[in-house]
Amino acid sequence: MGRVYGPNDFEEPGEFCSALAIGDSWFWYPNNNILQTLVRHQHTSGDHANIRRxxxxxxxxxxxxxxxxxxxxxxxxxxxxxxxGFSEFYISGAGNDAVDYKLALKPNCTGITTPSACIDQAGMDELLRKVSEALGALIHNIRWAYRNDSLTRPIFIHGYDYPTPDNRGAGFASGPWLAPAMDAKFVAQDMALRFGIMKILIDRLNDEVFSQFDSDDNEIYHIDSRGTLKHFPDNHKTDWTNELHPTSAGFRKIFERHWLPVLAEHGIAK
Incomplete structure (x- = not known):
């Protein structure tokens, strides 16, 4: 079993970090997250089981x-x-950008009954542009750091699954995130409508941003997790701890179904 090292942690004697992970709460969520699942998993190669985060x-x-x-x-x-020492890179981001950008909702969704009608299309385009710009710049900076190296190090971009905006926070003075953003824009208390908005947002992030960077030639890989975990109208609480973060079993499900096959192709997992 490996270890996730923080930015200021010293590596244990004889250990080294093979990966640099740059990301948000899906890499940092307390007790469990994608990275903790990776370093603890029995199929992760011992040479790739330590990560700098x-x-x-x-x-x-x-x-x-x-x-x-x-x-x-x-x-x-x-x-x-x-x-x-880094032979691979992991990136997770855009979820907080979307929340910060008020989910690209219209200023007032009163009376709106369809998810797409509540989206501010110009605002959504601007959100996607900003996310794409930042992700592109980060990838550029990684590649620039090794511009004189003949080895191309793979970059794995994490995509999110569909969350249900059920107003559950993290329980340690954090969140909820999605339901309050919708309340502020007067979205009706209709979970089908609210989940539909989140589905549009997650689909557009994955389809119009993350997947656009996916390239075998450049060794950039979009890990698409959509449709893995339960969501509205199913009993989503079995897979989600709160609005934004899966349970330990949920993270493991995403990792085993979508991360492991990709990592195995690169010798990171078996």
Whole structure:
């Protein structure tokens, strides 16, 4: 079993981190997350079971580039003195960007009964543009760090599954995130309508942003997790701890169905 190291943790004697993970709460959620599932899983190769993690809960993709609040940490680990040991990269982001951008909803959804009609199309386009721009810049910075190296290191982009906006928070002074954003825009208390809005958002992030970077030639891989976990109208609480984060079993389900096959192709898992 490996370990997830924080940005300021020292590696244990004899250990090294093969991956740099840059991401939000799906990489940081307490007790369990995608990275913890990866390093603990019996099929993860021992040579790839230690990960260096930067970012934080609530981080935006923009936080990792330019003058963003975690950009300095990213630059530190991509600098020549520290980047030599990384053979792969993991990126998770855009969920908090969407929440920060009020889910790209119209200012007032009163009386609206269809999910697409509640979306501010210009706002959605701007959200997707900003996410794509930040993700592209982050990928560029990773590739730039190894521009003189003949080895192309794979980059894995994590896509989200469909959350149900049921107004459940994390229980440690965090969240809920989705239901309050909808309440602020006067979205009707209709879970079918509210889930439909989230489905549109997740589909557009995956289809119009993440998948556009997917390229075998460039060794960039979009890990598409949609449709894995239960969601409205099913009993989604068996797979989701709250509005945004899966249970431990939910994270494992996503990892085994979607991450493992891709990682196995690169010798990261067996």
């Amino acid at each position: 930067v970012g934080y809960n609530g981080a935006l993709l923009q936080d990792y580039i330019g003058s963003g609040r975690y950009a300095k940490e990213v630059r530190h680990w991509l600098s020549p003195n520290f980047n030599d």
